[in-house]
Amino acid sequence: xxxxxxxxxxxxxxxxxxxxxxxxxxxxxxxxxxxxxxxxxxxxxxxxxxxxxxxxxxxxxxxxxxxxxxxxxxxxxxxxxxxxxxxxxxxxxxxxxxxxxxxxxxxxxxxxxxxxxxxxxxxxxxxxxxxxxxxxxxxxxxxxxxxxxxxxxxxxxxxxxxxxxxxxxxxxxxxxxxxxxxxxxxxxxxxxxxxxxxxxxxxxxxxxxxxxxxxxxxxxxxxxxxxxxxxxxxxxxxxxxxxxxxxxxxxxxxxxxxxxxxxxxxxxxxxxxxxxxxxxxxxxxxxxxxxxxxxxxxxxxxxxxxxxxxxxxxxxxxxxxxxxxxxxxxxxxxxxxxxxxxxxxxxxxxxxxxxxxxxxxxxxxxxxxxxxxxxxxxxxx
DNA sequence: AAAACGTGGTC
DNA sequence: TGACCAAGTTT
Numbered sequence: 001x002x003x004x005x006x007x008x009x010x011x012x013x014x015x016x017x018x019x020x021x022x023x024x025x026x027x028x029x030x031x032x033x034x035x036x037x038x039x040x041x042x043x044x045x046x047x048x049x050x051x052x053x054x055x056x057x058x059x060x061x062x063x064x065x066x067x068x069x070x071x072x073x074x075x076x077x078x079x080x081x082x083x084x085x086x087x088x089x090x091x092x093x094x095x096x097x098x099x100x101x102x103x104x105x106x107x108x109x110x111x112x113x114x115x116x117x118x119x120x121x122x123x124x125x126x127x128x129x130x131x132x133x134x135x136x137x138x139x140x141x142x143x144x145x146x147x148x149x150x151x152x153x154x155x156x157x158x159x160x161x162x163x164x165x166x167x168x169x170x171x172x173x174x175x176x177x178x179x180x181x182x183x184x185x186x187x188x189x190x191x192x193x194x195x196x197x198x199x200x201x202x203x204x205x206x207x208x209x210x211x212x213x214x215x216x217x218x219x220x221x222x223x224x225x226x227x228x229x230x231x232x233x234x235x236x237x238x239x240x241x242x243x244x245x246x247x248x249x250x251x252x253x254x255x256x257x258x259x260x261x262x263x264x265x266x267x268x269x270x271x272x273x274x275x276x277x278x279x280x281x282x283x284x285x286x287x288x289x290x291x292x293x294x295x296x297x298x299x300x301x302x303x304x305x306x307x308x309x310x311x312x313x314x315x316x317x318x319x320x321x322x323x324x325x326x327x328x329x330x331x332x333x334x335x336x337x338x339x340x341x342x343x344x345x346x347x348x349x350x351x352x353x354x355x356x357x358x359x360x361x362x363x364x365x366x367x368x369x370x371x372x373x374x375x376x377x378x379x380x381x
Numbered sequence: 382a383a384a385a386c387g388t389g390g391t392c
Numbered sequence: 393t394g395a396c397c398a399a400g401t402t403t
Contacts (some may be wrong), residue, residue: 091389312386
């Protein structure tokens with residue numbers, strides 16, 4: 001790895017800074033007030049949304065979120081269901097749950113004002129080293145260098161970092177590099193300019209080196225193969241799972257949904273009952289078994305009305321969705337015939353027109369879309 | 382340290 | 393199309 005030189009400092013502060021001022025993309029959270037100050041709450045919400053998420057994806061979510069929860073107080077006093085509904089489709093839902101809890105912490109411990117102290121910011125749930133540095137530099141002008149995927153890529157290329165960029169020891173070296181390069185007079189411009197360069201010029205594939213303000217100091221470009229950096233270790237192959245889903249209707253055409261535990265994947269979202277198909281059973285068998293185990297409910301499993309493939313971050317699934325009706329026979333011994341969640345989570349019968357009021361995982365939305373597309377009858381149930 | 386944690390865009 | 397990856401954090 002090369003060392004930081006005055007040429008590097010000049011390139012990152014002057015050439016890159018000038019480039020950024022000419023190419024800075026407007027974003028809603030970048031707007032400042034009359035005194036040129038950004039709202040820390042808005043910056044914070046945007047940074048959490050931007051974790052592992054592209055700007056274009058985050059923008060509409062940000063607008064809708066700020067409309068519903070314009071202040072920490074508004075977010076703190078909202079129901080978690082309302083917060084998750086605004087987050088529906090954005091993924092990594094612990095971000096929304098943590099944001100909600102953090103807002104309550106800001107109200108309880110900081111009088112509703114986003115703290116400007118690094119330790120206090122880091123104490124907020126869902127705020128790690130990146131987000132703390134981002135909010136404190138962008139909204140408060142504090143001299144902290146951010147290290148995100150963009151910065152890693154830019155620095156790994158400029159300094160030809162051969163080590164695995166995902167290894168903690170490499171991350172620390174890159175963080176030190178970023179801190180050493182930081183323009184302490186203009187930390188906000190520095191951080192945003194490196195990230196903006198990484199997002200629009202120094203891209204993972206086909207970087208636009210011809211227009212890059214750092215090209216003159218870039219070791220990877222000098223080496224002829226900038227795409228060789230950053231060096232990343234291979235990830236594990238993802239397993240596949242088969243899941244049976246029960247679309248249970250009652251006599252009034254309502255559907256049964258249940259809320260997922262907060263500490264689980266997709267925690268706090270609503271879904272149709274179901275579960276994993278074991279190797280020893282068929283999908284319809286698994287459907288009936290899961291409903292009996294989870295809800296103490298006896299159902300007749302009807303036709304498969306949708307089949308959905310979905311990719312999560314660490315596994316893939318095929319969902320088999322079956323139309324189910326309550327069994328006319330007597331309910332299982334010791335049960336009332338009303339659904340009761342074995343895990344203690346809320347369960348609810350809902351009319352089809354009420355489904356949009358609940359936050360569902362994408363895979364469950366795909367099931368609904370498949371049914372409606374196939375039947376052309378939204379009132380199928 | 383390594384795995385868990387969503388979704389959509391891209392080639 | 394499957395694999396990679398995106399303004400990361402938590403356990």
